[in-house]
Amino acid sequence: NSSFDQKKHPHRRYNPLLDEWILVSPQRANRPWQGQTEKVTEEKLPDHDPNCYLCSGNVRVNGERNPDYKGVYVFDNDFGSLMKDNVQFSDEKSDFFSLKPERGINRVICFSDNHSLTLPEMEVDDIKKVVDVWQEQYKGLGAEDYINHVQIFENKGSVMGCSNPHPHGQIWAQSSIPSTVLRTQENLKKYFEKNGCSLLEDYVKRELEMKERIILENEDFVAVVPFWAVWPYETMIISKRKAENILEFSDSEKLSLADIIKNLTIKYDNLFNVSFPYSAGIHQSPTDGKPHPEWHFHMHFYPPLLRSAEVKKFMVGYEMLAEPQRDITPEQSAEILKNLPLLHYRNK
Amino acid sequence: NSSFDQKKHPHRRYNPLLDEWILVSPQRANRPWQGQTEKVTEEKLPDHDPNCYLCSGNVRVNGERNPDYKGVYVFDNDFGSLMKDNVQFSDEKSDFFSLKPERGINRVICFSDNHSLTLPEMEVDDIKKVVDVWQEQYKGLGAEDYINHVQIFENKGSVMGCSNPHPHGQIWAQSSIPSTVLRTQENLKKYFEKNGCSLLEDYVKRELEMKERIILENEDFVAVVPFWAVWPYETMIISKRKAENILEFSDSEKLSLADIIKNLTIKYDNLFNVSFPYSAGIHQSPTDGKPHPEWHFHMHFYPPLLRSAEVKKFMVGYEMLAEPQRDITPEQSAEILKNLPLLHYRNK
Ligand SMILES: O=P(O)(O)O[C@H]1O[C@H](CO)[C@@H](O)[C@H](O)[C@H]1O
Ligand SMILES: O=P(O)(O)O[C@H]1O[C@H](CO)[C@@H](O)[C@H](O)[C@H]1O
Numbered sequence: 001n002s003s004f005d006q007k008k009h010p011h012r013r014y015n016p017l018l019d020e021w022i023l024v025s026p027q028r029a030n031r032p033w034q035g036q037t038e039k040v041t042e043e044k045l046p047d048h049d050p051n052c053y054l055c056s057g058n059v060r061v062n063g064e065r066n067p068d069y070k071g072v073y074v075f076d077n078d079f080g081s082l083m084k085d086n087v088q089f090s091d092e093k094s095d096f097f098s099l100k101p102e103r104g105i106n107r108v109i110c111f112s113d114n115h116s117l118t119l120p121e122m123e124v125d126d127i128k129k130v131v132d133v134w135q136e137q138y139k140g141l142g143a144e145d146y147i148n149h150v151q152i153f154e155n156k157g158s159v160m161g162c163s164n165p166h167p168h169g170q171i172w173a174q175s176s177i178p179s180t181v182l183r184t185q186e187n188l189k190k191y192f193e194k195n196g197c198s199l200l201e202d203y204v205k206r207e208l209e210m211k212e213r214i215i216l217e218n219e220d221f222v223a224v225v226p227f228w229a230v231w232p233y234e235t236m237i238i239s240k241r242k243a244e245n246i247l248e249f250s251d252s253e254k255l256s257l258a259d260i261i262k263n264l265t266i267k268y269d270n271l272f273n274v275s276f277p278y279s280a281g282i283h284q285s286p287t288d289g290k291p292h293p294e295w296h297f298h299m300h301f302y303p304p305l306l307r308s309a310e311v312k313k314f315m316v317g318y319e320m321l322a323e324p325q326r327d328i329t330p331e332q333s334a335e336i337l338k339n340l341p342l343l344h345y346r347n348k
Numbered sequence: 349n350s351s352f353d354q355k356k357h358p359h360r361r362y363n364p365l366l367d368e369w370i371l372v373s374p375q376r377a378n379r380p381w382q383g384q385t386e387k388v389t390e391e392k393l394p395d396h397d398p399n400c401y402l403c404s405g406n407v408r409v410n411g412e413r414n415p416d417y418k419g420v421y422v423f424d425n426d427f428g429s430l431m432k433d434n435v436q437f438s439d440e441k442s443d444f445f446s447l448k449p450e451r452g453i454n455r456v457i458c459f460s461d462n463h464s465l466t467l468p469e470m471e472v473d474d475i476k477k478v479v480d481v482w483q484e485q486y487k488g489l490g491a492e493d494y495i496n497h498v499q500i501f502e503n504k505g506s507v508m509g510c511s512n513p514h515p516h517g518q519i520w521a522q523s524s525i526p527s528t529v530l531r532t533q534e535n536l537k538k539y540f541e542k543n544g545c546s547l548l549e550d551y552v553k554r555e556l557e558m559k560e561r562i563i564l565e566n567e568d569f570v571a572v573v574p575f576w577a578v579w580p581y582e583t584m585i586i587s588k589r590k591a592e593n594i595l596e597f598s599d600s601e602k603l604s605l606a607d608i609i610k611n612l613t614i615k616y617d618n619l620f621n622v623s624f625p626y627s628a629g630i631h632q633s634p635t636d637g638k639p640h641p642e643w644h645f646h647m648h649f650y651p652p653l654l655r656s657a658e659v660k661k662f663m664v665g666y667e668m669l670a671e672p673q674r675d676i677t678p679e680q681s682a683e684i685l686k687n688l689p690l691l692h693y694r695n696k
Contacts, residue, residue, distance in 0.1 A: 004437040004449050010430050012524060014446035020527040023429065023450060031427030032409055035511030061380055079379030081371065081666075081673055082358050089352040095539075096551050097575055098362035101352050102371060153665045161662025163383030170665065176360060178670035179368040191443075203444045227445055281669040302668050314509025317501045317518065318429075320650050321629040322526035325429055 007329060015228035016191070016199060017184050022230050023325040026332075037310040038159050040274055045116035045165060054166035056113045071126065072133045073110040080106030082174055086146070103146050104174030109133060111167035118156065118167050118275055120265035120344055127258035130169075134282070135246045135254070141173040142287030149177045149286045157277025159304055159312060165275075177286050184283060185294065192294035198242040200296035213334040216263050220256035223264045225334040230324040232306045232313050233271065233333050235264060237299040244295040245284035261299075267340040268303060278303035355677060363576035364539070364547060365532050370578050371673040374680075385658040386507050388622055393464035393513060402514035404461045419474065420481045421458040428454030430522055434494070451494050452522030457481060459515035466504065466515050466623055468613035468692055475606035478517075482630070483594045483602070489521040490635030497525045497634045505625025507652055507660060513623075525634045532631055533642065540642035546590040548644035561682040564611050568604035571612045573682040578672040580654045580661050581619065581681050583612060585647040592643040593632035609647075615688040616651060626651035 004011070012021040053060040057068045062078040082104030089101050111130050112122060119127060138150050154169035155162040177185065191199035207214055207224050215235060216223040223237050237260055243249060249257065268276035279302045285295035304312040306327070319325055352359070360369040401408040405416045410426040430452030437449050459478050460470060467475060486498050502517035503510040525533065539547035555562055555572050563583060564571040571585050585608055591597060597605065616624035627650045633643035652660040654675070667673055 002433070002435055004435040006447065009433070009435050009449055010452070011447055011449045016444060016446075020531075021524070022527070025429040027431065028427055028429050033511065035509055036506040079376055081373035081376050083375065085350070085357070087350055087352040087357050095547075096364060096554055098364075099354065099359055101357055101359045104358070149670075151666060151670045153669055155662075155665040158384040160664045161383055162664075163381065172666050172670070176369070178666075179370070179672075180668075180670055183368075199443075206444055279665045279668050281665065283669070300669060314503075316508045316510075317503040317627045317629065318499060318520050318526075320528075320627050321501055321631070321648060322499045322520070322528055324527075 007332075013228045015226075016203075017187055017228075018180070019183070019187050021323060022228055023323055024329060025325060025327055026329050029327045029332075033307065033311050035311075035314070038305075038312055040309045042274060047114050047116050049115045049166075052115055052164060052166050054108070054110050054164055054168055055115050069110070070113050072129050073113070074107055074133060074137065077106035077108050077170070080104075082106055082172065100176075102175055104172060105141060105144075105147065107137065107141075107171040107173075109137070109169045109171065111169065115166050118165075118265070118269075119154075119261055120269050121346070122167070122262070124255065124258050124262050127262055128255050131246075131249075131254045131257050131261075135249065137171055138246050138284075138287070141171065144173075146175050147173045148175055148288035149173065149181060151178065151181070151281060153279060153281030155279050157275065159277045160279050162277075173287075177288070181283060181286070185286070185292075188294040188296065198294070198296040200238050200298060201240075201242045204238050204240060212331055215267065215334060215337045216260055218256050218260055220253045221260045223260055225330045225337065227330060229330045229333070230315075230326055231302045231304065232326060232328060233268070233301075233303045233337065234330075235301045235337070237261065237264065237301075239297045243284075243297045244292050245297060246282065248297075263342055264301070266342055266344050267337050268301075270340045270343075270345050271337070272305065272309040273345045274309040276303060277305065355680070361576045363574075364551075365535055365576075366528070367531070367535050369671060370576055371671055372677055373673060373675055374677050377675045381655065381659050383659075383662075386653075386660055388657045390622060395462050395464050397463045397514070400463055400512060400514050402456070402458050402512055402516055403463050417458070418461050420477050421461070422455055422481060422485065425454035425456050425518070428452075429520065430454055448524075450523055452520060453489060453492075453495065455485065455489075455519040455521075457485070457517045457519065459517065463514050466513075466613070466617075467609055468617050469694070470515070470610070472603065472606050472610050475610055476603050479594075479597075479602045479605050479609075483597065485519055486594050486632075486635070489519065492521075494523050495521045496523055496636035497521065497529065499526065499529070499629060501627065501629030503627050505623065507625045508627050510625075525636065529631060529634070533634070533640075536642040536644065546642070546644040548586050548646060549588075549590045552586050552588060560679055563615065563682060563685045564608055566604050566608055568601045569608045571608055573678045573685065575678060577678045577681070578663075578674055579650045579652065580674060580676060581616070581649075581651045581685065582678075583649045583685070585609065585612065585649075587645045591632075591645045592640050593645055594630065596645075611690055612649070614690055614692050615685050616649075618688045618693050619685070620653065620657040621693045622657040624651060625653065 010025045059065050087101050141147050141150050150173045152171050213225045282299045284297045285292035306313040358373045407413050435449050489495050489498050498521045561573045630647045632645045633640035654661040
């Protein structure tokens with residue numbers, strides 16, 4: 001009857017943002033892998049690709065031509081998941097067949113006219129321009145009457161379903177607050193109502209004291225492997241002060257955000273010496289015109305890779321039916337990420 | 349200002365089992381796909397593979413040798429996510445760093461000694477033997493003092509992280525009720541307390557009246573594309589009568605279950621004429637010794653494929669951060685599955 005060791009024994013951890021538990025199996029990290037592996041292609045891409053529908057001056061699938069843009073470029077997604085139309089609908093109450101039309105706007109944000117760059121290889125000043133556009137878009141879209149939530153995100157890498165290596169992200173802005181955001185909001189709210197302060201502000205303070213899971217820190221932001229991380233190298237960028245959303249950030253805070261995004265994604269690329277795939281996105285207050293003192297700006301990074309550039313973590317079976325499960329502990333991942341250099345492997 | 353058409357207009361649907369909404373974008377089904385495609389290999393496998401660690405008489409990775417089994421064979425997973433050990437632990441209350449040791453048992457169930465068979469190609473009588481073993485395992489594991497939940501599931505296909513084509517499933521039995529099961533239980537309970545009957549019993553009755561989403565039906569079970577399905581060809585097998593768990597099923601009900609599993613998986617294989625990948629698993633009452641009148645046996649099938657054997661749905665970005673999103677409607681998927689033949693494409 002030995003005593004518990006979190007580096008050795010299976011355990012569950014609590015995620016206070018989603019009010020649910022996850023399973024951690026540190027003893028499982030060394031099981032052999034005979035399953036599917038991912039293709040890794042590390043060819044040098046051209047600065048401009050005549051076949052890329054996101055490059056300056058090229059024609060998109062729907063026949064429209066991109067302008068000869070420099071820097072950041074935003075346009076409405078040609079195959080959006082939402083439509084602006086206001087349709088007539090009569091609601092019927094039902095236990096099993098509840099359905100509601102949903103209005104919204106989908107946009108694509110090209111981070112740069114340079115086809116070959118990704119965030120870790122862009123200059124901080126150029127990433128800052130992306131942050132500026134996020135701020136403008138959140139403001140402009142949020143100002144629309146029927147837009148109550150603006151989801152800003154990036155899918156990077158073919159393993160994340162991204163069909164184009166041109167550096168870009170997306171925005172899905174819509175009438176409703178999406179399920180996961182609503183759950184997060186409810187938990188932030190419970191904490192705020194109980195304690196009169198931000199859950200994430202208190203959490204960041206504790207992490208900064210403990211130092212165990214902090215990857216990066218600058219004047220305004222930290223990057224941390226959350227105690228309850230699910231993906232092997234999952235991280236969160238959190239603002240040190242409680243900002244409800246991106247509109248509150250000054251120029252120098254936006255530069256800090258660009259700086260920490262650059263350094264975090266450099267570390268990611270340096271982990272396996274490949275352009276590191278992930279889905280990343282911002283959680284912040286909805287644009288529903290209500291007060292949201294509970295909200296605290298943060299950005300999630302969910303990267304799928306586990307052991308190498310070729311072997312990812314499969315969230316299947318038990319994870320889909322029962323609960324998220326991880327192998328290496330968040331502290332082990334944090335240690336590895338912390339020790340990686342801030343010079344991008346391609347510049348060595 | 350046209351009127352709402354669920355085959356054309358983006359909308360959200362409510363999932364009463366998880367108390368959350370999902371986004372349906374029917375207009376998006378025809379967007380072109382330039383992203384990652386899956387490898388499809390359709391070689392004829394041998395009945396016995398000397399390199400397979402699940403075949404009769406072979407040596408496994410940890411050096412143990414499988415017996416010369418015929419039919420179904422169960423063993424403890426060599427690289428389990430859980431351990432039986434009872435470790436000493438002192439609980440500390442914490443808002444952000446809650447952690448608890450978790451005990452449990454992981455097992456592997458080989459469905460057949462025949463390496464080349466999968467469920468749709470097995471005889472109903474042989475699938476019935478798998479169901480018998482599920483029942484025995486649920487009973488035996490559930491009888492252990494420290495096992496309060498028994499998760500039975502199958503990952504099929506390399507795209508679902510399954511490393512071995514030998515037909516097999518898994519059981520993860522543990523002390524806690526996993527997050528997603530607990531959420532389901534809470535919602536079943538709310539309905540039961542309000543209406544005095546089973547949510548899924550009432551739901552199945554309505555689906556049988558409407559017929560729109562029912563794929564298969566036999567004396568004891570239905571297979572339906574739920575109104576709130578997330579995966580393109582997601583289905584549920586639900587018992588017509590409210591059984592809290594698999595222990596309640598008679599021999600003839602177990603045969604019915606085997607029959608509907610066979611026919612559903614045949615339809616899946618016939619969809620794209622490939623061995624169709626999925627994660628599937630049973631949701632039923634926990635083995636925590638408490639009364640569970642709210643529970644109603646059902647089995648989820650989550651298949652990843654979308655347009656073809658090569659193109660899957662990526663649940664990334666928006667889906668990870670905001671909420672699940674699907675393209676074709678559940679009714680369209682049901683129509684397609686309904687019309688597929690019950691003769692397996694390999695037997696044509
Ligand atoms: O147990 P396996 O088949 O080796 O592993 C697979 O199924 C498990 C349970 O769904 C997952 O946790 C793993 O990520 C997956 O690769
Ligand atoms: O919009 P894209 O890049 O074509 O598509 C990708 O991202 C979307 C949003 O995360 C997902 O819904 C799609 O499944 C995925 O393939």
